[in-house]
Amino acid sequence: SSDVCSSDLKAGAAVFASIKKIHGNDFTVRFIDAGVPHMAAFAEGMMLRDYSYDHYKMKDDDDDEDSTKQIRLACSEKEAGELTSLVEKYRGIAKGVHLSRDLGNCPPNDMYPEEFADRAWEWAKQYDNVEVTIINYDQALKAGMGGLVAVGKGSSRKPCMVIFEMNKDIKGKCPVLVGKGITFDTGGISLKPGANMDEMKYDMGGSATVFGTMEALAQTGHKGKVVGITCMAENMPAANATRPGDVIKGLSGKTIEILNTDAEGRLVLADALTYTEEKFKPKFIVDLATLTGAIIVSLGSEYAGLFSNDDKLSNQLIEAGENVEEKVWRMPLNKNFDKLIDSKNADMQNINYVGGAGSTTAAQFLQRFILNKTPWAHLDIAGMAFSKYGGALNSGGATGYGVRLLNKLIEDNYE
Ligand code: BES
Ligand code: MN
Ligand code: ZN
Numbered sequence: 102s103s104d105v106c107s108s109d110l111k112a113g114a115a116v117f118a119s120i121k122k123i124h125g126n127d128f129t130v131r132f133i134d135a136g137v138p139h140m141a142a143f144a145e146g147m148m149l150r151d152y153s154y155d156h157y158k159m160k161d162d163d164d165d166e167d168s169t170k171q172i173r174l175a176c177s178e179k180e181a182g183e184l185t186s187l188v189e190k191y192r193g194i195a196k197g198v199h200l201s202r203d204l205g206n207c208p209p210n211d212m213y214p215e216e217f218a219d220r221a222w223e224w225a226k227q228y229d230n231v232e233v234t235i236i237n238y239d240q241a242l243k244a245g246m247g248g249l250v251a252v253g254k255g256s257s258r259k260p261c262m263v264i265f266e267m268n269k270d271i272k273g274k275c276p277v278l279v280g281k282g283i284t285f286d287t288g289g290i291s292l293k294p295g296a297n298m299d300e301m302k303y304d305m306g307g308s309a310t311v312f313g314t315m316e317a318l319a320q321t322g323h324k325g326k327v328v329g330i331t332c333m334a335e336n337m338p339a340a341n342a343t344r345p346g347d348v349i350k351g352l353s354g355k356t357i358e359i360l361n362t363d364a365e366g367r368l369v370l371a372d373a374l375t376y377t378e379e380k381f382k383p384k385f386i387v388d389l390a391t392l393t394g395a396i397i398v399s400l401g402s403e404y405a406g407l408f409s410n411d412d413k414l415s416n417q418l419i420e421a422g423e424n425v426e427e428k429v430w431r432m433p434l435n436k437n438f439d440k441l442i443d444s445k446n447a448d449m450q451n452i453n454y455v456g457g458a459g460s461t462t463a464a465q466f467l468q469r470f471i472l473n474k475t476p477w478a479h480l481d482i483a484g485m486a487f488s489k490y491g492g493a494l495n496s497g498g499a500t501g502y503g504v505r506l507l508n509k510l511i512e513d514n515y516e
Contacts, residue, residue, distance in 0.1 A: 106142045107426040109135075111493045113146025117172075118496070121151070131175040141187035144174055148195040149494045149501075154206040193320030194508055198501035200224075201313025205487060205499025209285040209302040213258035214333035217282060217305065221263050221312060221331075228319050232269060236262040246376070247349040248368035251359060253334030255289060255342025260334035262373065263308075265315045268326045274384035275326035276515050278507060279373050281366045281390035282308030282333035289336045289362030290344055303499060304366070306486025307389035308333060310503035317508045325516050328381055332369040336362070348447045352376060353470055356447040364451040366392045367466045374470040374477075384515070385414050385476040388467065389503050395459030396481040402492070404430035405485045405502070408464035411476035417514050418478055418506070426494075427506040429480060438465045 120128055130147075132140050176184050204212065204220070218235045225233040238259035241249050246262070253260025263282075283304035287293060293301065308331035315329050343349070347359045349368075353375040357368065370388060377386055396406040405422075407429040409415040415431055422428040441462050444450035449469060453462040464479050471477045482502055491497035 106139050109139045109142035110146040110149070110426060113143035114150035114494045115146075117147035117150045125170065126151075126172050127170040129173040129175055137176075137180050137183045137187065140174060140176060140180070140184055141191060144188050145191035145195065146494065147172065148192060149198060150496070152199050152202060153496065154203065154498055157208070190321050194317045194505060196320050197313040197315075197317025197504045197508065200316045201309040201501040201504050202495070202499040204309040204312060205303050205306055205501075207302075209335075212302065212305070213256075213284045213335055214253065214261045214282070215258065217284065217308065217312075217331070217333050218261050218263045221265065224312075224316070225265070230268050231315065231319055232266045234264040234266070236264070244352065245350070246352050246372040248351040248357065248372040249332055249334060251343045251347065251349045252283070252289075252336055252365040252368050255339035256335035256337040258284070258335045260332075260369070262376070263331045263333060265311070265329035267315060267318060267328070268324065271326040273326070274382060275328060276511055277328040277330060277377050277381050277383035277386050278311045278314060279370065279377055279386060279388035280307035280309070280311035280329070280331040281305070281370055281388070281392065282331045283366060283369070284333060284335045286336045286363070286365065287338060289365065290338050290342055291361045291363040292338055293363060300487060303487040304391050305333070306391045306482055306499065306502070307331075309499065310389050310482070310486075310501070310507070313501055313504040314507040317504055318511065321508070321512075323511065323516075325511070327511060328383070330373050330377055332373040334365070334369055336365045351470075353472070355449065355469070358444040358447040358450040360450050360454065361452045364463070366390050367451060367463055370467055371470045374467060375472075378471065378473050378475055382473070383475055385411070385478070386471070387414075387418070387478045387480065387507065387510070389480045389482050391483040391486050392481045393460045393463050393483055397484040399432070399460060400430055400484055402484040402488060404428045406460050406481035407431045407478060408434050408461070408468075408481070409476075409478035410434065410468065410471065411478065414476045414478050417510055418480075421509040421513060422506050425505040425509045427485075427502055429506070432464070433461060434465055434468060438462055442466050
């Protein structure tokens with residue numbers, strides 16, 4: 102059953118954005134015969150929209166919120182219990198969304214792989230049922246994570262993997278969420294053009310979504326086992342950076358000819374997927390990545406691209422997406438695309454030189470690292486993770502897309 106009403110969600114966000122300018126957070130919302138689910142969705146919209154990133158701005162007294170004031174919802178006595186518990190749940194989920202936005206909006210001089218790892222480590226201390234483990238650069242090198250190493254080695258900020266485990270003592274298979282965490286993507290030696298390159302600080306959006314989802318699940322007291330894995334690196338050009346033409350070997354043992362250092366996301370994800378399958382034998386994997394500009398050509402910022410080897414998981418994601426207004430659209434995978442990434446010099450190459458189907462060839466590349474028939478879905482969120490002009494539920498910058506989608510997927514299907 103749909104417990105979010107997307108028009109209420111958007112109405113709440115729009116009302117909040119305009120009233121806040123005049124009354125701050127000192128006002129009451131009174132509904133007339135709306136019903137608790139609609140009221141709660143409206144409140145959720147307000148909470149999602151109640152976000153701004155001003156950690157780097159000088160404090161202005163006029164902007165200072167009066168912390169003694171709170172937005173009030175008027176309801177009948179009969180409704181109060183149910184409304185309160187729903188709003189508290191949405192407050193927990195919104196905390197996850199806001200955490201994800203904070204990570205994405207942080208400037209890239211201050212958000213680098215080890216900083217992300219430190220924040221995860223510190224964050225986990227508040228929860229008894231969450232553990233964070235870090236695989237540092239030396240350990241990744243030693244383990245044979247050649248993709249992660251190749252992408253991160255040109256930066257003075259060394260790469261790492263961060264592993265989140267919730268309720269890890271529970272036996273059996275569990276969902277594993279994997280996030281691309283490129284804290285800045287210059288393209289490397291295959292350097293990107295200068296215009297809008299600052300937006301590549303959002304290239305860790307997948308990892309921010311995974312972290313934010315763990316927060317949402319922890320806040321709402323999720324009882325099941327869930328694992329998150331983020332592969333963190335900064336893609337820089339340097340004297341010791343990876344060159345186009347380099348052949349590397351990833352954790353799976355497969356070799357990759359790197360023809361374009363700007364197709365770096367699939368390299369770090371390949372190692373993360375191998376690690377995930379070997380270490381966790383997951384119930385399913387969902388990876389999230391700002392992987393291709395091509396998905397923005399296909400779907401803009403309305404849908405994330407969904408690529409999957411599993412119809413059930415796909416349909417669950419599509420339904421969860423409709424429910425929480427974080428939509429996904431299924432795109433094809435097919436072995437016929439494989440020839441486009443076969444290499445003369447290695448087991449595969451990281452770009453398709455023929456051209457076309459940029460998002461699918463990237464997904465097809467990732468699928469080569471799913472070796473145990475694990476149900477797997479890849480979400481290309483390049484068009485969703487950040488927004489220049491803002492959307493219904495956010496005012497621009499990092500959106501936190503995917504936190505509510507994954508929370509809903511897990512809450513509804515994998516408690
Ligand atoms: N991080 C980018 C993709 C991206 C582009 C995300 C725009 C958000 C907005 C990714 O690493 C990349 O550079 N992809 C290349 C792949 C190409 C070299 C095959 C692209 O999409 O151009
Ligand atoms: Mn790139
Ligand atoms: Zn990238």
